[in-house]
Amino acid sequence: MSASSSLRSFGTALRTLLVLTVLLGILYPAAILLVGRAMPAAADGSLVLDHGKVVGSSLIGQDFTGDTWFHPRPSAGKYDALDSGASNLAPTSKDLAKQIEDLRAQVAKTENVSPDKVPADALTASASGLDPDISPEYARLQSARVAAARHLSEETVARLVREHTEEPLLGFIGVPTVNVLELNLALEHAAGSEAQ
Amino acid sequence: MAALIPGILQILLVFAALALCYRPLGDYMARVFTTTSHWRVERAIYRLGGINPDAEQGWRSYLRSLLWFSLVSILLLYLIVRTQSVLPFAGGHTGLTPDQAWNTAVSFVTNTNWQSYSGEAALGVSAQAVGLAVQNFLSAAVGIAVAVALFRGLARTETSQLGNFWVDLVRGSVRILLPLSTVFAVVLLAGGVVQNLADPVTVHTLGGAVQHIPGGTVASQEAIKNLGTNGGGYFNANAAHPFENPSAWTNLLQVFLMLLIPVALTRTFGVMIGSKKHGYAILSAMGILYIASLAGVIASELVNASGALHAAGSALEGKELRFGVIGSDFFAVSTTMTSTGATDAAHSSFTPLGGGLLVLNMVLGEISPGGVGSGMYGMLMIAILSVFIAGLMVGRTPEYLGKKIGPSQMKLASLAILVMPATVLIGTAVAFSLPSVRASLSTSGPHGLTELLYAFVSAANNNGSAFAGLSANTPVLNVMLGLAMLLGRFLPIILVLALASTFAEQRRVPDTAGTLPTHRPLFIGVMAGVALLVSALTFLPALALGPIAEALG
Numbered sequence: 001m002s003a004s005s006s007l008r009s010f011g012t013a014l015r016t017l018l019v020l021t022v023l024l025g026i027l028y029p030a031a032i033l034l035v036g037r038a039m040p041a042a043a044d045g046s047l048v049l050d051h052g053k054v055v056g057s058s059l060i061g062q063d064f065t066g067d068t069w070f071h072p073r074p075s076a077g078k079y080d081a082l083d084s085g086a087s088n089l090a091p092t093s094k095d096l097a098k099q100i101e102d103l104r105a106q107v108a109k110t111e112n113v114s115p116d117k118v119p120a121d122a123l124t125a126s127a128s129g130l131d132p133d134i135s136p137e138y139a140r141l142q143s144a145r146v147a148a149a150r151h152l153s154e155e156t157v158a159r160l161v162r163e164h165t166e167e168p169l170l171g172f173i174g175v176p177t178v179n180v181l182e183l184n185l186a187l188e189h190a191a192g193s194e195a196q
Numbered sequence: 197m198a199a200l201i202p203g204i205l206q207i208l209l210v211f212a213a214l215a216l217c218y219r220p221l222g223d224y225m226a227r228v229f230t231t232t233s234h235w236r237v238e239r240a241i242y243r244l245g246g247i248n249p250d251a252e253q254g255w256r257s258y259l260r261s262l263l264w265f266s267l268v269s270i271l272l273l274y275l276i277v278r279t280q281s282v283l284p285f286a287g288g289h290t291g292l293t294p295d296q297a298w299n300t301a302v303s304f305v306t307n308t309n310w311q312s313y314s315g316e317a318a319l320g321v322s323a324q325a326v327g328l329a330v331q332n333f334l335s336a337a338v339g340i341a342v343a344v345a346l347f348r349g350l351a352r353t354e355t356s357q358l359g360n361f362w363v364d365l366v367r368g369s370v371r372i373l374l375p376l377s378t379v380f381a382v383v384l385l386a387g388g389v390v391q392n393l394a395d396p397v398t399v400h401t402l403g404g405a406v407q408h409i410p411g412g413t414v415a416s417q418e419a420i421k422n423l424g425t426n427g428g429g430y431f432n433a434n435a436a437h438p439f440e441n442p443s444a445w446t447n448l449l450q451v452f453l454m455l456l457i458p459v460a461l462t463r464t465f466g467v468m469i470g471s472k473k474h475g476y477a478i479l480s481a482m483g484i485l486y487i488a489s490l491a492g493v494i495a496s497e498l499v500n501a502s503g504a505l506h507a508a509g510s511a512l513e514g515k516e517l518r519f520g521v522i523g524s525d526f527f528a529v530s531t532t533m534t535s536t537g538a539t540d541a542a543h544s545s546f547t548p549l550g551g552g553l554l555v556l557n558m559v560l561g562e563i564s565p566g567g568v569g570s571g572m573y574g575m576l577m578i579a580i581l582s583v584f585i586a587g588l589m590v591g592r593t594p595e596y597l598g599k600k601i602g603p604s605q606m607k608l609a610s611l612a613i614l615v616m617p618a619t620v621l622i623g624t625a626v627a628f629s630l631p632s633v634r635a636s637l638s639t640s641g642p643h644g645l646t647e648l649l650y651a652f653v654s655a656a657n658n659n660g661s662a663f664a665g666l667s668a669n670t671p672v673l674n675v676m677l678g679l680a681m682l683l684g685r686f687l688p689i690i691l692v693l694a695l696a697s698t699f700a701e702q703r704r705v706p707d708t709a710g711t712l713p714t715h716r717p718l719f720i721g722v723m724a725g726v727a728l729l730v731s732a733l734t735f736l737p738a739l740a741l742g743p744i745a746e747a748l749g
Contacts, residue, residue: 009260013268016245016362017334020369021272023241024333025326028374029391032381032416036391043391045409045439056399057409059388059438064403073517081409082316082396084433086514086542088665089504090643092746096504096513096545104507120510121517127436127524127541133517172202173209174444175520184402 048181050188056181057081061132064184067149070134070142071110072180073121074103077129087125100124111141133177136165150191160186200498203522206444207490210452210526214459221456222463222475228371229344229364230468241366249366252357255697258345259690261361262338266305266686269331273301276327277319285393286320299674304328306685307335307567309421309428309537309660310651310677312669316410316431321393328428329417333377336424336457337368339569342689343461346573347468349696350597353703358696372457373424380453381419387449388442391415414439422453425567427537427660435527435540436516447519447540451527454534458482458565461572469597477715478575481723485564489557490529496549497525505547514542525550532557535567537660544647544663551663552743555650559735560727561616562657570658570685573692575723580609580695582719582726586712596714598704605698612691617734619656619683623676624649624738632672638665646742651677656684 036043046058056062061072063079072079076087089096103123108115119137139161147157164183168174234242234249242249253261276283277300278291292300296312303310304327313319319328341364348359385391396408414430418440421428431437441447459479466475497511498521505511515524524541531538532554543554557564563574583601587594594601601609627633627648637644643665650663655677662668668677713719 009264010268012246012362013261013264014272016241016247016365017265017268017272019241019244020334020366021326021330023237024369024374025330028378029325029329029413029416031378032385032391033393033413035382036385036415039386042385042388043415044394045390045392045397045411046388046442047397047409050402054397054399056401056407057438059442060407060409061438062401062403062407063405066403069403079405079407081407083314084316084431084437085314086433086436086545088542088544088638089513090544090551090639090665090746091505091511091513091547092643093504093639097507100504100507100513120508120512123508124510124513124515126512126516127514127539128431128433128438128516130433130438131516131518132438135517168202169443169445172205173448174518174523175199175202177518181402188402 048185050185055185058179058182059132061130062181064180067145069184070139070146070180070187073131073134074123074125075129075131076125079130081130084128084130086127086129111145113141117141132179132181134180136161136176136178139165139178139183146187150187152191156190157187160190199520199522203494203520203526206448206523207526210448210455213452214455217456218460218463221460223467225372225460225464226467228367229359229464235370238366238370242362245362247362249360249363251360253360254356255358255693258358258361259693262341262689263686265361265365266338269305269334270301273304273327273331274298277301277323280320280323283320283322283326285322287395289318289320289323292318295671295674296669299678302678302681303660304331304426304428305335306658306681307339307424307426307535307570308655308658308681308685309426310655310662310681311428311660312674312677314432315429321413324417324430325413329413329420332417332420332424332426332428333369333373334365336373336426336568337365339567340368340372340457340461341365341569342692343569343572344468346576346692346696347465349699350599351469352700355700356697358693358700373420376423377416377419380423380449381415383449384418384446385415387446389415389418389446390439410439418450419453421538422450422536423457425454425458425534425536427531429538435538441540444518444520444523447523447527450538451530454530454536455565457568458534458571461569462565465572471597471715473715474597477720478579480720481727482564482571482575484720484724485560485727486529486533489533489553490526492553493529493550494522494525496547496553497521511547514545516540528554529557531661532659533562533564533566535562535570535657535659537654539661543661544665548743548747551646552739552747555646555653555739555743556731558653558657558659559620559731561613561731562659563727567658574688577609577612577692578723578727578730579714580605581613581730582722583712583714585726586719586722590712592710592712595705595711598707599699599702600705605695608691608695608698612688612695613730615687615691616656616684619680620649620652621734621738623652623656623680627652627673627676630672632670636667636670636673642742642745646746649738649742652680655680658685
């Protein structure tokens with residue numbers, strides 16, 4: 001191939017790439033950005049407001065510690081939303097097995113239940129490290145502790161857990177989940193209203 | 197086990213959606229690549245690019261255009277990620293180092309989307325949208341173009357012309373990928389996938405902590421990332437990140453998107469060669485391998501007899517609760533079977549057998565159904581090899597679709613099949629012999645070997661998923677894996693286009709009573725068997741030292 005035909009091929013390739021970059025790299029995402037303005041809640045990250053203040057995103061898990069809160073799943077990234085990721089530990093890993101055993105004992109002690117009652121999601125880190133959900137089993141396990149710490153009746157807390165349990169779409173898409181941030185926010189408001 | 201029935205229903209739902217789209221999309225794509233009329237926007241692109249869209253190309257010219265285009269794409273992407281700090285909306289991110297920029301540029305141009313960087317920590321909106329997402333479209337369009345050129349070679353007689361690369365590239369982007377991506381980006385957006393240009397939002401949480409919630413042009417990228425079987429996540433956690441994949445239904449939608457074009461292309465093939473039965477035969481062979489793998493992974497994940505997962509009571513380590521175990525398995529099998537490489541769960545935390553099957557999915561050569569375009573031409577190589585083997589058994593000259601499979605065709609097809617195993621095995625062996633690479637492994641023993649093997653399998657198959665644990669961002673691994681991606685992508689493309697040309701030049705041999713039928717269940721079984729046999733023969737020793745040793749250990 002001669003030098004001039006190489007140069008021509010290079011030119012064609014470069015010009016075509018630049019034109020396609022404008023179409024696919026600028027106009028296309030810009031169009032979706034525009035559509036996003038029609039549904040800002042979703043486009044901006046499903047932010048959760050409390051008294052006009054952003055307290056998080058309903059999609060992004062947060063860490064909650066202490067007796068007054070429902071606790072989320074373990075997180076490899078400690079719920080740092082700028083550092084998503086998993087533990088990546090192999091199932092044959094001795095570290096993982098030990099970590100799970102330790103967590104089981106710890107959760108059982110915190111919730112004052114027998115270790116075999118602790119569900120798997122309380123013992124395993126998620127893939128993103130930002131899992132916003134826990135299983136209804138884990139939420140129910142924590143209800144007694146949270147109710148006691150907040151001086152709420154166990155029925156009130158159980159009702160909140162029920163209200164915040166999301167069933168699978170159409171009965172089969174997904175698994176039942178409880179959004180920890182939304183549940184804790186409801187808890188905060190319930191505490192306020194019951195005190196009045 | 198109670199999860200099994202809803203899980204199976206989810207899988208059936210996706211299969212039903214694919215079945216619905218199979219004919220309309222497959223027929224549409226066949227029209228796109230056979231019509232002689234141009235859209236107005238396409239004419240504008242051709243004018244600006246200096247392209248004559250009505251001139252056809254022989255295989256050398258077609259290949260030359262493809263290679264020049266890919267080379268320029270690598271250079272531009274390298275520049276973008278190196279110099280992203282001067283671009284608008286860079287979000288304070290600095291340019292990548294030369295070795296990482298090389299790895300990233302090659303990775304996205306080869307449709308691999310191996311990520312040695314961490315999305316939210318390394319790249320701003322401009323590099324993601326203008327650099328990476330553009331290659332998500334174009335690398336997919338290149339894959340489709342090569343498949344279509346091969347279809348034309350099989351359909352045509354006594355010609356050297358295979359079509360026009362630029363027209364195939366532009367039409368694949370403008371008429372197929374862009375409209376579908378737009379629709380599904382909006383659907384994903386409605387499902388909670390973010391799309392904004394905001395800096396991270398600083399939040400004071402109820403629990404008294406501070407959290408920074410990122411933004412980005414995620415919805416637009418997520419749609420094409422799956423549709424083009426690319427797989428490069430906007431965020432480090434990829435499709436496990438709630439902003440990429442917020443719910444169980446978006447998870448199913450993403451699986452659907454990964455499978456959509458590779459599956460429908462078998463219809464396009466059938467229409468373009470004038471025998472839809474052969475399209476169904478190819479799809480069936482792909483389907484057998486896919487379903488066998490899916491069943492195996494789900495079974496091993498639900499039984500989870502092994503150590504740590506047994507201790508937890510369920511294989512939830514490295515999985516998002518909202519997808520469930522089966523939803524995660526469905527995604528994992530689809531992403532490794534389609535060369536997508538997106539992940540919604542940590543593959544390294546899968547059960548040894550489940551994780552081993554995910555590696556096996558890739559060493560099959562990404563053919564069931566494989567990447568967009570590349571899966572199709574990969575499976576056709578297997579079909580040719582199957583015709584040859586079956587022909588040897590019955591003592592007839594092998595033919596496929598009325599084209600003779602002579603020595604030159606066999607050489608080209610065999611080489612195309614052997615590129616990937618050679619790249620993987622030699623690459624892994626060389627890398628393993630380097631002390632600096634061994635230091636990148638998270639653990640010694642079989643799991644360490646699996647990490648490295650997985651990386652080379654993922655790179656050479658242009659899959660891009662990572663078995664994590666491996667610290668892949670080292671100069672040596674960045675350069676070596678970049679080379680593996682280049683070889684694994686372009687050597688088969690060269691061989692496939694040459695093969696397409698030898699078919700186009702032939703006349704069609706009429707079917708006789710002695711012609712081996714290549715669309716019946718028997719031949720479908722032979723294709724699936726040959727695909728398994730080739731990968732088993734080439735990879736069994738390596739797999740025995742890695743995942744198999746780990747599962748037995």
